Amino acid sequence: MDQGRIIDLxxxxxxxxxxxxxxxxxxxxxxxxxxxxxxxxxxAPGSRLLFVDDGSSDRTVEVVTSAxxxxxxxxxxxxxxxxxxxxxxxxxxxxxxxxxxxxxxDIDLSTPLDQLNRIIAEAAAGNCLAIGSRAAPGARIxxxxxxxREIAGKAFNRLVRAWLCPGVADTQCGAKAAPTEVxxxxxxxxxxxxxxxxxxVIATALRLAIPVREVGIEWNHDxxxxxxxxxxxxxxxxxxxxxxxxxxxxxxxxxxxxxMTNHPSDSRGGANPYPKRPDSMIxxxxxxx
Numbered sequence: 001m002d003q004g005r006i007i008d009l010x011x012x013x014x015x016x017x018x019x020x021x022x023x024x025x026x027x028x029x030x031x032x033x034x035x036x037x038x039x040x041x042x043x044a045p046g047s048r049l050l051f052v053d054d055g056s057s058d059r060t061v062e063v064v065t066s067a068x069x070x071x072x073x074x075x076x077x078x079x080x081x082x083x084x085x086x087x088x089x090x091x092x093x094x095x096x097x098x099x100x101x102x103x104x105x106d107i108d109l110s111t112p113l114d115q116l117n118r119i120i121a122e123a124a125a126g127n128c129l130a131i132g133s134r135a136a137p138g139a140r141i142x143x144x145x146x147x148x149r150e151i152a153g154k155a156f157n158r159l160v161r162a163w164l165c166p167g168v169a170d171t172q173c174g175a176k177a178a179p180t181e182v183x184x185x186x187x188x189x190x191x192x193x194x195x196x197x198x199x200x201v202i203a204t205a206l207r208l209a210i211p212v213r214e215v216g217i218e219w220n221h222d223x224x225x226x227x228x229x230x231x232x233x234x235x236x237x238x239x240x241x242x243x244x245x246x247x248x249x250x251x252x253x254x255x256x257x258x259x260m261t262n263h264p265s266d267s268r269g270g271a272n273p274y275p276k277r278p279d280s281m282i283x284x285x286x287x288x289x
Contacts, residue, residue: 011124014100019093023054052093055083087197103177111175115217123177128211135169138216196239
């Protein structure tokens with residue numbers, strides 16, 4: 001992973017769609033709404049905050065709808081989906097992005113928004129998939145997880161690094177960003193609906209020769225996390241060989257991608273480094289979902 005890039009701070013001139021998946025999160029949505037709104041309002045005009053509700057049964061949708069009425073649907077929006085899992089929710093939201101850049105983060109803001117901004121800036125500067133990392137140089141964990149959760153997470157990352165994502169120290173930090181055209185190349189190959197979705201996205205990007213860059217961030221554990229150590233942990237481990245096989249099968253007949261590593265870091269003064277082509281010509285999966 002390239003840790004030495006100079007981040008392009010002019011990324012705030014690009015429009016951004018920030019996707020936030022939620023499932024029965026009425027309390028945490030209420031806590032984070034103002035911060036998220038201020039964050040997206042500071043971006044370029046045309047940016048928006050998109051909540052994706054994963055079939056909540058509490059007042060989550062009502063809380064977000066109230067914010068939409070207050071701030072306007074051009075800035076804040078909600079996409080309501082049947083319950084399928086966090087991965088499915090994030091994927092649905094990213095597919096709706098019509099902005100220059102698209103990112104996602106967790107509603108608990110375990111990755112603080114100033115740190116998310118660094119990830120977004122790296123994605124714009126490097127024309128890459130930029131991922132927050134708790135293990136990259138410069139990372140700092142302000143609030144640690146309980147010991148068994150932290151040990152399990154590190155073991156899972158070692159497994160993923162050995163099987164699917166060589167060189168990637170942390171796949172599970174819940175904040176990632178990329179130019180929207182990068183997402184359009186990656187998402188057609190996505191199959192995972194649950195918490196292993198992050199691994200699949202990174203493995204797919206690597207398979208397609210899309211640069212993946214880790215950004216060392218400050219991170220805070222929220223004890224209200226919905227990831228269950230044993231039940232979800234086992235499911236994620238079992239997903240690793242499935243992801244490896246699915247990514248290989250799906251991408252083996254994909255059309256060749258352009259060499260994204262040779263593009264200038266700032267395309268606003270020239271041609272778009274990800275020229276728009278008909279969907280039938282972009283990164284087609286071997287087997288449609």
